[in-house]
Amino acid sequence: EDQVTQSPEALRLQEGESSSLNCSYTVSGLRGLFWYRQDPGKGPEFLFTLYSAGEEKEKERLKATLTKKESFLHITAPKPEDSATYLCAVQAPLIYNQGGKLIFGQGTELSVKP
Amino acid sequence: DADVTQTPRNRITKTGKRIMLECSQTKGHDRMYWYRQDPGLGLRLIYYSFDVKDINKGEISDGYSVSRQAQAKFSLSLESAIPNQTALYFCATSDGRDRGNTEAFFGQGTRLTVV
16 A cells, blocks of 8 residues: 655754654655645645655755655754645556545644744 | 635534535646645545546545536535534645646645534
């Protein structure tokens, strides 16, 4: 069964304290791994797509990496405005009635204190 | 204006009532989805549609139905609402022209409470 597990469930950091969020997955034929940011009361906002092991993508203080079993979202010198829930999702195998369907993890709630 | 618009944003309804949540998009995407989000359970897929004539059940479709009225409109109905359908509901779209990997764009959500 396709599954996505994120850890930790919650992470509290001081401003400037770098850390990483983990997303472990099991899926038959990974088509893509997605990271989203979700602010309270809002819809998820797309951050990155990773397609193959070894791939890395960066955006401001965030860097996402991918291995065959997991992905990391590294946060360098975070600021309070980085506080949000970060969601990881994998894309189901590319069969017509499955393609495009995302399987989400439970998310990591990040809090960055000044 | 938002690319993916959900109405209403908040709704309180009574057990047994029929309720419809609406979603419209201006992104021109073929694919539309309905998810629900519950604390500790993440986002779970209810229904999805790849074009106007296509409707597919997701992992938790029982108690729900959908209608794809046009490429830009996808509505979710609860025929007889029950309290455990209290949740945050999201509509999402993605581009179907590329059948590879494309990100999904989400609406702002509808917070539904069934009392």
